[in-house]
Amino acid sequence: MTVPASMPNELRERVLAASRAARSAGRSVPAVPEISAAEAFAVAAEAFVILLSALSPDEWRTTVLRDLDVQELVGHLIGVEHDVRRALAGDEDVADANHVESTQRWASAQEGRDPAQTMSDWRRAADDTLALVEATAAHHTGSVVSMHGMRLSVDALLVVRAFELWTHENDIRRAVGLPASVPDPSVLALMTDLAVQLLPHAVTRAGSTQPTDLHLVLTGAGGGTWDVPVGDLTDPGDPTDLTIVVDAVDFCRLVANRVAPEALDVHTEGDGAGGVLAAAATLALD
């Protein structure tokens, strides 16, 4: 630390304390408006519809993902909404259903249909999900929903849905040659927060046992700073300090498995960043 002889050492702590009193650590500025998980899903769904509305008939036929064209991918999402409503209703059959296989028949069913019909069906499916969430809000307070191998609160499930819609929106954009989009900052804030909550499970699942005190800084609107212990927390050894700084949108692309860890523009301090970033990419449902 470079402090002139005449500057008292205690000034550092005084300045840092005054700063933290003026603005809490962890939260990004400029602050973004807080929205509910249902609003985040609605915002992401509407952005998705706006993109679909702009596509030409030829673009609807463009292959996007897993040999699915745009229309079949939208069919997949209609199927996902169907499973969401089943999960909200307590149907145990969707708890461990495979995210791709369980929706394949919905994707296949779009063959030969007018894209406008597919878009209309998907919009209705998203509306039905929101209506069911609203109707059962009191019943679901604090409860856990099981779907496609995930066990999440209803709010977290809706944020996962918003996450998937933004991911597939960008899959389609990439396939038809449109520029990438970033999520609404309020939606992004919920997405980053959820991804960070899930990160320790992903690291453990990926087999990383080294106890690590992760200082994760996600920059840009909707980002923030988190201190997250990851690895084997029962290990009596001293945890390793690791700092990862990455753009919030890029981090979400990583979590969606749409960018490789080595392709990220990331700043790290300490060891083990590669393992943590690789684990983050395994959170994707695809």
Add this chain to the structure above:
Amino acid sequence: MATAVAARISANPRADDLPIGTVRLVGSTSADALLAARIAAGDDRALADAFDAFAGPVYASAVRVLGNGSLAQDVVQDVFVDLWCHPEKYDESLGTLRTFLSVCARHHAHDLIRSELRRAAREERSERLIPPQREPSPPERFAAAETASEVRAAVELLPPGQREVVELAYFRGLSYRDVARETGLPEGTAKSRVRLALARLEVLLDRQLLESS
């Protein structure tokens, strides 16, 4: 879709079309931009890093203007709290973070001087209306004499017409009406001349303080 959010719904913005004031981390980020982006993300470790790297130059800039270490510490605090709360004010294209913070320190120091001058002027006016309750201590007498000496030196630099009305109003304690009678000016003219003289004095005193620091 839920009607409650219909008003704010729109297509997602393009990745290269972010709102102004958003600090993002992008390719080939400089150390300064990285620090600012981390601070914007609420990373208080980055703020501590910024303090460690730049508090020295910031403090030195403040001391050069103020000539007073204690007040310079207040400026250091103001500058870093402002950086923490408004990191978006830093524009990497306009210079380094060190330069930006040093300029901020000089601005804060000048603001502090102006504020002190206004406070001193208010107190002086107030003291002329309210009789002193106690004898000033020796240090207070010394400080007062020093201030009075600086003010008198500045008054000497005023144009003769303005100097005359200031001396009548402040050194002889005359009312505006008496100043007007003494100088043969209409009362309104005397008042506006005193106001002009005070504004000029503030600038002169600012300059004197800067030159002496």
